[in-house]
Structures are given as structure tokens and as C-alpha cells.
Amino acid sequence: MSRAADARAHVEQVAAAGPFQPSWESLAGYRVPEWYADGKFGIFIHWGVYAVPAFGNEWYPRNMYRQGSAEFDHHASTHGPQATFGYKDFIPRFTADRFDADQWAGLFRRAGARFVVPVAEHHDGFAMYDCSWSEWNAVRMGPKRDVIGELAAAVRRQWLVFGLSTHRAEHWWFFEPGMRGESDVRDPRYAGLYGPAQPEALPPDEAFLEDWLLRTCELVDRYEPQIVWFDWWIEQPAFRPYLPLFAAYYYNRAAQWRRGVAVNYKNRAFADGTAVYDIERGQAGDVRPLLWQTDTSVSRNSWGYVQNQDYKPVGSLVGDLVDIVSKNGALLLNIGPRPDGTIPEPEVDLLLGIGRWLGVNGPAIYGTRPWKVFGEGPTDVAEGGFTDTRRGAFTGRDIRFTTRGDTLYAIVLGRPDGPTVTIRSLGTGTGLHRRAIGKVDLLGGAAPLTWSRDADGLHVQWPADAPGEHAWSLRISPAGQ
Numbered sequence: 114m115s116r117a118a119d120a121r122a123h124v125e126q127v128a129a130a131g132p133f134q135p136s137w138e139s140l141a142g143y144r145v146p147e148w149y150a151d152g153k154f155g156i157f158i159h160w161g162v163y164a165v166p167a168f169g170n171e172w173y174p175r176n177m178y179r180q181g182s183a184e185f186d187h188h189a190s191t192h193g194p195q196a197t198f199g200y201k202d203f204i205p206r207f208t209a210d211r212f213d214a215d216q217w218a219g220l221f222r223r224a225g226a227r228f229v230v231p232v233a234e235h236h237d238g239f240a241m242y243d244c245s246w247s248e249w250n251a252v253r254m255g256p257k258r259d260v261i262g263e264l265a266a267a268v269r270r271q272w273l274v275f276g277l278s279t280h281r282a283e284h285w286w287f288f289e290p291g292m293r294g295e296s297d298v299r300d301p302r303y304a305g306l307y308g309p310a311q312p313e314a315l316p317p318d319e320a321f322l323e324d325w326l327l328r329t330c331e332l333v334d335r336y337e338p339q340i341v342w343f344d345w346w347i348e349q350p351a352f353r354p355y356l357p358l359f360a361a362y363y364y365n366r367a368a369q370w371r372r373g374v375a376v377n378y379k380n381r382a383f384a385d386g387t388a389v390y391d392i393e394r395g396q397a398g399d400v401r402p403l404l405w406q407t408d409t410s411v412s413r414n415s416w417g418y419v420q421n422q423d424y425k426p427v428g429s430l431v432g433d434l435v436d437i438v439s440k441n442g443a444l445l446l447n448i449g450p451r452p453d454g455t456i457p458e459p460e461v462d463l464l465l466g467i468g469r470w471l472g473v474n475g476p477a478i479y480g481t482r483p484w485k486v487f488g489e490g491p492t493d494v495a496e497g498g499f500t501d502t503r504r505g506a507f508t509g510r511d512i513r514f515t516t517r518g519d520t521l522y523a524i525v526l527g528r529p530d531g532p533t534v535t536i537r538s539l540g541t542g543t544g545l546h547r548r549a550i551g552k553v554d555l556l557g558g559a560a561p562l563t564w565s566r567d568a569d570g571l572h573v574q575w576p577a578d579a580p581g582e583h584a585w586s587l588r589i590s591p592a593g594q
Contacts, residue, residue: 120327124362131365135358140387143364145404146339146373148274149389151480152227153438154471155340156464157278157408157447158217158264159232159416162239162255164452165203166192171417171449174200174237178291178298199297200237200288201306209256212454214267220456221273224464225471227479228274230340230445233261233332236283238306243335246328249306256454265336276340278377279332281325283346286313316351326355333363339374342391342408342445348382356383377406377445379498396433397440398496400483407437409501410447411463418449424459427466428583432507434467435524435584436494438478439487439513470583473557477522477586481515485545488513489538490526507584512536521546521589523571528585532577535570539589542568551592557581 114122128135133142163171168191169184176184178195185195192198221229234240240250242261251260261277268275288310291298298307309321317325332338341363347356360376360383367374376388383390390405397405410416411430413423434444446467448460471478490511495503507526512534515522523536539546553564553573563574571589579585 117323117327120330121323124326124330124358127365128358128361131361131368133361133364133368135361137357137384137387140357140360140364140384143360143387145375145389148227148339148373149375149443150404150482152274153443153478153481154226154434154467155228155230155274155276155443155445156221156224156226157230157232157342157410157416157445158450159235159410159447160260160450161232161235161237161241161417162200162203162207162452163235163237164418164450165206167418167420167452170415170419171235173417175287175290178288178294178296180290180294195291195294195296195298197297199291199303201297201303204239204255207255207452209251209258209260209452209454212256212258212260212263212450214260214263215270217264217450217456218267218271218273220461220464221268222271224468225475226273226446228276228340229264229268230276230278230342231261231264233277233279233336234284234328235280236287236344238281238284238287240328242332244328245331246324247305261332261336265338274339275336276342276375277332277336277338278342278344279329280344281328282317282349282352283344285309285317285321285346286311286315289313316349322351322355325352326359329359330362333366337366337370337372339367339372340377341374342377343379343382345379345382345393347378348380352382357387360387377408391445393498395498395500396437396494396496397442398494400440400487401442404441404443406443406445407433407501408445408447409433410449411460412447412449413502416447416449418451418457422449422457422459424463427463427470429506430463430467431470431583432511432526433501434478435513435526436488438481439483439515439524441483470581473581474524474584474586476517476556476588477515477524481517481522484514484516484521486514486538489536492526509534512538514538519548519591523587523589525585525587529575532575534573534575534587536573536587537570539566539571540568541566549592550589552588552590554588554590555579556586556588562587
């Protein structure tokens with residue numbers, strides 16, 4: 114038997130031998146691990162060769178071959194014709210000479226993150242790990258380091274949960290524009306990086322699908338990630354037989370490790386309840402019964418490093434985190450390091466700003482669960498993907514709820530306009546909060562607050578010197594505590 118056949122037989126054996134079988138019916142027994150439901154906040158990392166040109170966004174490898182695009186023209190004028198200087202020629206410039214995994218992991222911990230998900234392979238086909246199925250990887254070229262292995266070890270040294278993402282599915286068609294004109298994509302010597310370079314409308318063939326499965330299972334075995342995040346294209350019908358096979362393999366391996374794990378998916382790639390649903394650059398409109406996730410970036414215009422990032426402010430990111438958690442979600446927030454391995458200073462500042470906020474307000478986030486309603490207020494949050502820049506700024510009348518045991522948290526998403534905050538959902542006439550309230554205090558504040566309650570709401574006297582910024586968490590304790 115060939116090595117690939119041996120590896121496929123191993124996958125099938127593991128998938129059939131554990132608590133899960135490779136069927137949607139069996140995978141319906143999956144349960145989200147407590148660390149995930151409690152953790153709420155993670156860091157996504159888009160770092161790869163696409164950071165070297167630092168132009169446009171992380172789709173530069175595709176767009177640099179797409180005639181008529183800004184990337185195509187920029188590449189030709191800056192680096193030379195695509196036939197003589199292709200994407201592969203950026204690899205030696207991807208040095209990672211200042212990459213310090215422990216420094217990164219320490220920053221993520223100070224940011225308040227509880228899990229970390231670097232990209233193991235993006236659409237560009239360059240593996241950031243020790244991939245045995247391709248020579249085009251960071252161990253053999255560019256950094257000549259196992260980036261994913263170093264990060265896995267460093268993240269775990271900080272007692273954070275390690276996951277990874279693979280975008281390998283999209284590689285089927287990613288470099289196809291390079292086949293339409295003169296470029297190095299057409300050179301068979303580089304097929305290991307650029308191939309298959311097929312039209313997106315053409316379904317992937319069996320060879321590609323088998324390669325996808327074996328690469329993904331190798332990632333599981335080599336790094337034991339507790340999250341495997343997939344991008345959208347795995348929803349294509351050709352992948353349908355492979356998804357339950359991979360999930361059973363992964364969940365059964367996790368049972369051997371005695372660790373809770375999760376698969377992230379978009380759209381309808383997985384059956385409900387068999388993995389964790391992910392919304393790209395968007396949010397849910399209401400509480401979802403199953404844990405879900407938003408993946409978005411600190412930047413509005415790119416996931417990877419570019420020279421002209423359009424950053425979101427800390428307050429906006431904190432507001433999104435609170436809104437997501439109130440609806441039973443988790444936030445996976447992306448950063449884009451430079452090719453030398455340094456994290457841009459504005460991104461460090463954003464992460465530390467979130468960390469400072471969580472240092473005070475963490476009890477209203479970590480380990481909480483959604484309440485009967487997610488919140489109240491005038492600011493509309495659009496539902497669905499690619500809506501993260503549509504909402505207006507949150508106000509002091511926008512309030513989100515979380516619970517921990519018998520304690521209810523009401524998080525005010527802007528500085529109140531006046532001396533009183535009225536929480537209408539907690540009025541005696543709503544029937545939502547029937548228990549008597551014993552105490553209301555502000556996380557980070559010095560003393561309990563004065564309050565009253567009637568049919569119109571819970572009225573809290575807001576201290577003029579209330580500490581903090583971005584959002585403020587009221588802890589509402591029941592009588593007797």
C-alpha cells in the first residue's frame with residue numbers, strides 16, 4: 114500500500130473505533146466543552162507569506178494574478194512581471210526573524226483571551242507547520258521554523274487553549290487567475306504550491322479531497338488542537354462525505370487525549386449540534402440555543418498585515434464582545450503580524466485595551482450564560498455575516514445581560530447621559546426578573562449603588578465618578594446574598 118492509502122486506512126480505523134461514528138446521527142451526540150462555553154474570547158492569527166507584499170489584503174496571492182485588479186498592477190510595477198516574480202518569490206522574504214512565540218502568548222494572556230487559533234494553512238497553500246504532505250512549508254522554507262508547533266507550546270505554557278485553522282479547501286481554485294495569462298503559476302515546477310489552480314465552479318476531484326483529509330488529520334495528530342476552524346468552502350457537496358469522517362476522527366482522538374474539542378464551521382457545512390457554528394464578520398440577532406462564534410478582525414480592511422490598516426477602536430470591539438456573549442456566543446478576534454514576526458503596535462494597544470477592560474469586567478463575561486433576553490436599547494445590530502461595520506455606536510441606553518448562577522449582570526454599553534440608568538427589562542411589570550433584588554453594584558466600583566424598582570424598570574443612581582471606560586457592568590445580586 115502507498116503511504117496515502119495507509120494514512121487513509123488509519124483515519125477510517127480511528128473514526129470507526131471511538132465513541133463517535135462517521136455519521137451525522139452519531140455526531141449529534143457531540144457536546145461543546147465547558148472551557149469553550151466559559152472562555153468567550155479568543156485570538157485568531159492570520160500570518161503567512163501574504164504579509165510580505167503587505168498590500169490589499171490576505172487575498173493578494175490570488176489577486177496579484179487577476180488582470181485588472183489593483184494588486185495585479187501594483188505587483189507588476191513594484192516587483193516585476195508575474196512570470197518572472199511570482200508569489201513563491203516572496204517566501205525568502207518571509208523571515209520571521211523576530212518571532213517570539215512566548216512573547217505572543219504572554220500578550221494574548223494579558224489581552225484576556227482564553228484560546229488562540231493561528232492559521233495553519235491559508236488559501237495560498239503555504240503550510241505554517243511541519244507538513245509531511247508538501248515541501249512548501251515554513252519548516253523547509255522562509256522562516257525554517259515550525260511556527261504552529263512553537264505557538265502550540267507557548268500558548269499552553271500560558272494555560273490557554275490552543276486551536277488552529279485550515280483554509281486548505283479553498284486552495285483548489287485560489288491560484289486559478291494565474292492560469293489565464295503569463296505567470297509562474299503555469300510552471301509545473303511550482304505545482305506543489307500553486308496547484309490545482311482550477312476554476313471555482315469545478316468541483317474538487319478525489320485526489321484533492323483525499324489530500325485535504327490527510328493534511329487535516331495530520332494537523333490533529335501532530336498538534337492536538339482543541340479547535341479546528343474551517344472556512345466556508347467545505348460546504349461544497351464534494352466535501353460532504355469527508356466532513357463526518359473527519360469529525361469522528363477528531364472527536365475520537367480527543368476522547369483519547371481526554372480533552373474537550375470543537376470544530377468551527379460556516380453556513381450549513383455541518384449539521385446543527387455536531388460542531389460550533391461561526392459567523393464571519395457578523396453577529397446573531399438574538400440568543401442562540403447552542404454556543405456559536407463570531408470571527409472578525411481588529412481591522413476593517415484586511416485579516417493579514419498590510420501597510421494601511423483601518424483599525425476598529427477598542428470601545429467598538431468591547432461592545433461587540435459583550436453583545437456576542439449576551440447572545441450565547443464567543444468572539445474570535447484576529448490580528449495580522451508583520452513578516453518579521455512582530456505584532457503591529459496599534460494591534461498590541463488594542464489587545465491590551467481589551468485586556469484592561471476584562472480585568473475589571475471579566476466576571477460579567479467569563480463563565481456566564483445568556484439570560485432570558487439578550488438586552489435592550491436603541492442601537493440595531495444587524496444579523497448575519499459581513500455586517501460588523503454597519504451598526505452605529507452603542508449608547509448608555511444599550512444594555513446587555515449575562516448570568517452566573519443567581520447573579521445577573523447588566524452591562525451598559527456607553528457612558529450614561531444622566532444620573533440615572535433605567536433598565537426596563539427589569540421592571541416589575543415585565544415578569545422577566547421575578548426574584549427580589551438585594552444589591553446592585555458596579556464592577557470596579559467602591560460601594561453598592563442606590564437603586565429603586567417599579568413597573569417601569571430598575572432605576573440605578575449612577576455615580577458621577579464611575580471608574581472605567583467603554584462599557585460598565587452592573588452586578589445585580591438577589592436578596593439574601
